[in-house]
Amino acid sequence: MLTVVLTIRAKGAFQLWKVPIEMKRQWSHPSIALPLLVVLFLLLTFRCSLRHAAQQACNRDAGGHAVDAELAELAAVDPAAAAVLRDAERLLEANLTMRAPPELRDAAVRGLRGWLARQQRFDPAVMSELVDLIKRPIDLHAAGAGDAGGEVRPYASCAVVGNSGVLLAREHGALIDAHDLVIRLNNAPAGGAEGGSRLARHVGARTGLAFLNSNVLSRCASRSAGCRRCRAYGDGVPILTYMCNAAHFVEHAACSAAGAEAAAAPVVVTDPRLDAVCARVVKYYSLRRFVRETGKPAAEWGGAHEEGMFHYSSGMQAVVAAAGVCARVSVFGFGKEPGARHHYHTLQRGELDLHDYEAEYEFYRDLEERPEAIPFLRDSGFRLPPVVVYR
Numbered sequence: 001m002l003t004v005v006l007t008i009r010a011k012g013a014f015q016l017w018k019v020p021i022e023m024k025r026q027w028s029h030p031s032i033a034l035p036l037l038v039v040l041f042l043l044l045t046f047r048c049s050l051r052h053a054a055q056q057a058c059n060r061d062a063g064g065h066a067v068d069a070e071l072a073e074l075a076a077v078d079p080a081a082a083a084v085l086r087d088a089e090r091l092l093e094a095n096l097t098m099r100a101p102p103e104l105r106d107a108a109v110r111g112l113r114g115w116l117a118r119q120q121r122f123d124p125a126v127m128s129e130l131v132d133l134i135k136r137p138i139d140l141h142a143a144g145a146g147d148a149g150g151e152v153r154p155y156a157s158c159a160v161v162g163n164s165g166v167l168l169a170r171e172h173g174a175l176i177d178a179h180d181l182v183i184r185l186n187n188a189p190a191g192g193a194e195g196g197s198r199l200a201r202h203v204g205a206r207t208g209l210a211f212l213n214s215n216v217l218s219r220c221a222s223r224s225a226g227c228r229r230c231r232a233y234g235d236g237v238p239i240l241t242y243m244c245n246a247a248h249f250v251e252h253a254a255c256s257a258a259g260a261e262a263a264a265a266p267v268v269v270t271d272p273r274l275d276a277v278c279a280r281v282v283k284y285y286s287l288r289r290f291v292r293e294t295g296k297p298a299a300e301w302g303g304a305h306e307e308g309m310f311h312y313s314s315g316m317q318a319v320v321a322a323a324g325v326c327a328r329v330s331v332f333g334f335g336k337e338p339g340a341r342h343h344y345h346t347l348q349r350g351e352l353d354l355h356d357y358e359a360e361y362e363f364y365r366d367l368e369e370r371p372e373a374i375p376f377l378r379d380s381g382f383r384l385p386p387v388v389v390y391r
Contacts, residue, residue: 071291072375074298075284076122079308081276088116088246100250107253111269112246119272122280124380126273130324137266138209138238154385155181158326159204162315162333163188165341167202172332172390176204179330183209183322185314186216187232188345203333203344207233211318212241214248217267221251226258227267238265242275242317270321278320280376282312285359309354316360323367323384331389334364364389 091099092112100108126133136152159179161167163186173191176182184190184207191200210233217239220230231237241252255267290301301307315334322329333344336357342348364387366374371384 068375071284071287071298072280074287074301075280075375078276078279078283080311081279083308084244084246085116085119088112091246092116096247096250099247100253104250104253104257107257108249111249111252111256115243115246115249115269115272122276123273124277124376125382126271126277127320127324127377127380127382129271130274130321133271134240134268134321135325137268141238141265155326157181157328157330158183158322159330159332160315160318160322161185161188161203162331163343163345164333164335165344166335166337166391167333167344169337169340170332170390171201173201173204175330175390176332177206181208181322181326182206183211183318184233185211185318186213187220187230188343190233207237210237210239211314211321212239213314214241214243214245214251217241217255218245218248218251221254227251227255227264228258230255231264235259235262235264239267240270240318240321241267242270242314244311270317274317274321274324277376277380278312278317281320281363281374282316282356282360283310284375285363286310286356289356289359289362305356306354310356311354313355313357313360316363319364319367319387323387324382327385329385329387331364331387334389335361335391 092109096105096108096112131152131154135155139152157179158181159176160183161176182204187210188203189199190207191197191203191205210231212230217230221227222229230239239255243249243252252267252269259265259267286305287298287301290296290304291298294300294304319329319331319334336342363374367384367387368389371387372378374384377384
């Protein structure tokens with residue numbers, strides 16, 4: 001009797017199969033030999049398939065980590081931010097004399113100098129400080145010269161209301177207003193006396209925080225009107241702004257001065273570390289999408305995007321900021337549909353080229369479904385709150 005030993009690897013373990021073959025004349029008959037050969041062939045094929053699949057999985061895993069590291073390294077390069085810093089340093093040397101009127105010059109220089117001093121190494125741990133950086137000054141204003149000490153708790157729930165025209169196809173207004181804090185972007189209108197009840201059904205009527213990029217702040221602020229036109233939701237609503245141009249510290253000084261005179265809510269500038277986190281996350285998702293959809297190397301991404309102008313959207317940073325100051329976050333009005341305008345309150349239909357909205361949508365999906373997979377944030381030591389995106 002002849003025994004054939006087959007070694008088969010299954011689920012990482014080796015198993016021995018012994019197939020006895022009795023050497024008798026009748027086994028040489030085709031009716032017996034052929035099925036046996038088929039069995040042997042199938043067993044050998046199965047073994048090879050398992051080995052090939054295991055090798056492929058190994059290659060995918062190793063390759064995935066390598067690609068992830070390359071994308072993260074490329075995402076850390078931000079020419080746009082570097083240009084803003086260079087301009088800021090030149091402005092500080094010139095003392096903002098070309099832009100700032102005499103009565104605002106000192107305040108603008110102080111704001112710019114403090115902002116530059118906070119430009120430090122990349123630090124995603126800033127997420128754990130956002131309650132103090134953003135909510136504390138708002139709480140102090142609401143308390144009226146209250147004590148600066150004590151623990152500041154996150155908002156129980158926050159609604160971030162985007163400006164997409166898809167909002168007009170939904171009636172989320174009551175749900176939006178039911179949140180502890182409602183954040184609106186770039187002075188888009190809310191419902192109410194000015195917007196009317198029809199608009200309120202879609203976008204809500206309450207506003208607790210206005211998020212403005214500094215380009216919007218610069219356009220709406222002026223020496224004659226102060227910051228009145230920037231406070232679309234009233235003097236009692238605080239403003240959170242990020243500086244996309246260091247020269248806009250002049251308008252920030254104007255708003256802060258006007259606010260102090262009228263006892264208006266504060267105008268808070270985002271910490272540069274938060275800006276850097278947002279920039280890296282968005283560029284990572286844009287790089288990943290570019291590689292996946294074009295099949296080209298990630299290093300060629302800059303040719304498809306105007307790298308010196310590429311930037312995250314106001315909505316993206318508002319969502320990340322909300323994740324740092326809220327125990328629960330709901331996102332409305334982000335996305336697009338056929339026939340929907342880019343903004344629900346304007347006639348604009350096209351998107352801005354300096355943003356990669358599709359990449360940001362992928363980020364929101366991960367934020368909602370698998371936050372542990374988000375690069376940079378996953379290493380911050382900060383536990384992201386539950387996020388629900390209403391589409």
